Amino acid sequence: MPSRVVTVTLNYNHNKRFALLLPHSTTTEAVTVILREARNKFRTKALSSVFLPGGVFLAEGESFPELVSQVWVGKGEPYCGPPGIVHASASAFDSELHLISGKSFLDDKAIEQLKNVGRLPGVVLAVGLPDLHPGSRFPIGCAIAAEGIYPALIGSDVGCGIALYELSARPKSALNPAKLASALRGLDDPWSGSVSAWLSNYGITRVSEFDVGSLGTVGAGNHFAELCSVERIVDEAAAAQLGVLAGGLYLLVHTGSRGLGSSILSAETTNQSNPYIPLDSPHFQEYLTEHDYAVRWAVANRDLVAHRIQQCIMPSSEDMGDPPEAKLELKKIIDVTHNSVSKHALSVRDITRELWVHRKGAAPADQGVAPCPGSRGSFSWLLQPTGDGQYNAHSLAHGAGRRYGRAVLHTGGKISKTNLTQTDLGSVVICEDPDLLIEEQPDAYKDVACVVEDMEDKGICRGVVILRPVVTYKVRKER
Structure with a gap:
């Protein structure tokens, strides 16, 4: 099978990046290949971690996801990249985005953050309420329905x-x-x-x-x-x-x-x-x-x-x-608690199922x-x-x-x-x-x-x- 192009970005300096041809035959050895090439390109032997979009840590021996085309490499520090899969194809997710606003001002940054959250794996519905505004990584004033749970979407003040x-x-x-x-x-x-x-x-x-x-x-x-x-x-x-x-x-x-x-x-x-x-x-x-x-x-x-x-x-x-x-x-x-996660039956694209609604600044x-x-x-x-x-x-x-x-x-x-x-x-x-x-x-x-x-x-x-x-x-x- 032909190689695929993967963009490798330095986690702590996003201005530094290079394109890597990753052979399909090496998908289970992807971490080894990526770190070897990154250490050479960025001229530092200290690189030791590989992150997928959203901060998912890719361990040695794990298969490289088929739809991913960008990774971040670091020296063991926390992930500093974007919160979601930004370059995934439409088939990688099928979420709906609802914005409720008319007279209320909505910041473009908050809308972009909400869109990025909607691209996260497992997310089915992202709702921006009229009080939507930007957070440090994720927006505030939103409700996110997903198949599983993202603790970071709820934020640091659980139960507020x-x-x-x-x-x-x-x-x-x-x-x-x-x-x-x-x-x-x-x-x-x-x-x-x-x-x-x-x-x-x-x-x-x-x-x-x-x-x-x-x-x-x-x-x-x-x-x-x-x-x-x-x-x-x-x-x-x-x-x-x-x-x-x-x-x-x-x-x-x-x-x-x-x-x-x-x-x-x-x-x-x-x-x-x-x-x-x-x-x-x-x-x-x-x-x-x-x-x-x-x-x-x-x-x-x-x-x-x-x-x-x-x-x-x-x-x-x-x-x-x-x-x-x-x-x-x-x-x-x-x-009422407005920073929490709870299960609800929701109908999205005519399919009704139990989903976990993450409320970050949402009653x-x-x-x-x-x-x-x-x-x-x-x-x-x-x-x-x-x-x-x-x-x-x-x-x-x-x-x-x-x-x-x-x-x-x-x-x-x-x-x-x-x-x-x-x-x-x-x-x-x-x-x-x-x-x-x-x-x-x-x-x-x-x-x-x-x-x-x-x-x-x-x-x-x-x-x-x-x-x-x-x-x-x-x-x-x-x-």
């Missing part, structure tokens, strides 16, 4: 999500943002209660120094806890069923599994940057066990953040010296009403999923989505701190990290109203309640 709690159905006095903000103290410190007792409520028995230091904290980045009031009830019946009342004080908590999800992803990507776990792999259930553990931990974390905020603004017996309670006493209305649309927060200076929505979930892979936008990258926001002129800690809606922002204050400003995000309207126009949800921010908590450095 948003929960809504009722703080008071009928506050005794008018809401005073400044007064409420001043009461939120000690939330970044380790909780003084029994972490093991709290976690036991969620079926978690593992307890370490990590749990003691991290459980019950918001974290950094775009995470927040927000006191909010009802701006408008759009669907009276649905709001009543939720128990959301005009005049009430509510709490949105957006956080995840802190460093736990990152450690799980790191363990999965030790040898490959984007490993694929097929259904028949003995590791499949092992990964799901760790994934589900992180999801439960993140739920426990959101609940404890809410519990601590309740104790700040509504002191109870804990202020009298009694031990902190080890269970949530607040009414929890909603809790589930099969668990009832889901929150869709705006920026800290805009309204948030509660959305009722509609439709059969097939076009959108049973998923909704998880928020407004970033419009500008973090670095871009540091390039403008100096902004007054007052302008960033007091919003046009009269709410107060607590964020004593100066970089985060700039990076998470309202202008960093898309218009959440456009995001919601795009989804309503597509028939995948309808608005139920609009929430108004009162106090947004990010981080407070106690003195």
